[in-house]
Amino acid sequence: MQRLFTGLQPSGSLHIGNYLGALKQTVELLKDADGLVMIADYHALTTLKDTEQLRKNIPEVVRDYVAVGMDPKKTIIFQQSSVSQHAELAWIFDCLVTVPFLMQAHAYKDKVAKGLEANAGLFTYPMLMAADILLYDTDIVPVGADQRQHVEYAREAAAKFNTAFGETFKTPQEKILESVAVVPGTDGKKMSKSYGNTIPLFGTKEEIQKAVMSIVTDSTGDRPENVYNIHRLFKSEEELDALYTEHKGKYKALKDALVEDIEAMISPMREKRASLSDADVKEILRDGAARAREQAEKKMVDVRQKVGVSI
Numbered sequence: 180m181q182r183l184f185t186g187l188q189p190s191g192s193l194h195i196g197n198y199l200g201a202l203k204q205t206v207e208l209l210k211d212a213d214g215l216v217m218i219a220d221y222h223a224l225t226t227l228k229d230t231e232q233l234r235k236n237i238p239e240v241v242r243d244y245v246a247v248g249m250d251p252k253k254t255i256i257f258q259q260s261s262v263s264q265h266a267e268l269a270w271i272f273d274c275l276v277t278v279p280f281l282m283q284a285h286a287y288k289d290k291v292a293k294g295l296e297a298n299a300g301l302f303t304y305p306m307l308m309a310a311d312i313l314l315y316d317t318d319i320v321p322v323g324a325d326q327r328q329h330v331e332y333a334r335e336a337a338a339k340f341n342t343a344f345g346e347t348f349k350t351p352q353e354k355i356l357e358s359v360a361v362v363p364g365t366d367g368k369k370m371s372k373s374y375g376n377t378i379p380l381f382g383t384k385e386e387i388q389k390a391v392m393s394i395v396t397d398s399t400g401d402r403p404e405n406v407y408n409i410h411r412l413f414k415s416e417e418e419l420d421a422l423y424t425e426h427k428g429k430y431k432a433l434k435d436a437l438v439e440d441i442e443a444m445i446s447p448m449r450e451k452r453a454s455l456s457d458a459d460v461k462e463i464l465r466d467g468a469a470r471a472r473e474q475a476e477k478k479m480v481d482v483r484q485k486v487g488v489s490i
Contacts, residue, residue, distance in 0.1 A: 181318040186217035189236035194377035196362035196370030205321045206248040214254040221259045225301040238460040246452035257467035264475035268310035275339045309336035314475045317351040344485040365394040367405045381449050384442050391438045401427050413440040
């Protein structure tokens with residue numbers, strides 16, 4: 180059985196782009212894979228400097244994972260900061276790669292261009308992500324198209340270590356479902372919290388309706404393309420062609436239909452999410468941390484011996 184690894188930052192509420200772009204395919208892949216899913220709280224520190232917000236967000240990600248269909252009995256759900264081996268291995272990788280290599284990272288350049296502080300954590304982020312992935316002999320990493328480079332960096336880190344110290348790490352492969360790799364937002368751009376163009380994944384029906392009604396429409400055409408491009412992620416082209424022909428030019432009716440289709444998907448997940456108690460979340464995190472630490476430490480025993488710090 181292949182080993183799957185993925186992670187999600189506890190940086191706020193999820194939107195349907197997060198689900199359709201990565202989480203949905205992850206749940207499908209986990210049916211036939213040995214999985215670890217991480218709450219990437221150390222990664223979040225590169226941009227989130229609010230203690231209480233981070234503390235509040237971490238258990239919410241656990242609820243998100245379970246709500247979308249991940250089974251904590253089968254899949255290891257754990258908090259990154261509970262497994263110190265991640266930071267330890269990241270430091271070793273930092274000592275193997277060069278500054279010019281890290282300067283090529285698209286995510287770093289994009290975030291700095293948007294005005295985020297160029298802190299060292301943001302700069303070395305790819306090596307912590309490489310450690311996250313490589314610690315567990317990962318085979319596949321489901322990611323959005325914009326994160327493909329992070330997996331490439333993990334492969335490079337593995338190759339550099341293996342060349343320097345002997346065969347140790349597997350070379351993981353990204354898994355991108357191209358048809359929904361980039362989910363359009365309410366303005367037609369990629370759906371992103373930073374653009375303020377999202378539809379909430381676990382929002383109430385009223386919140387979903389408000390977001391859908393804000394979708395920018397082109398009054399010159401018969402079919403509102405921004406509405407259609409989101410709608411096609413929920414229904415087949417054949418079904419939509421009939422619907423959009425029937426309601427040609429009736430933009431509100433088409434948006435109402437989109438609301439109902441989104442609600443049909445979200446409602447069961449929203450109910451499952453609400454059923455998880457605080458005690459349930461703490462138990463999932465305790466169990467997941469213990470299982471992840473056991474696997475991570477086995478790998479680090481080998482790594483320490485090979486780099487020479489074990490005497």
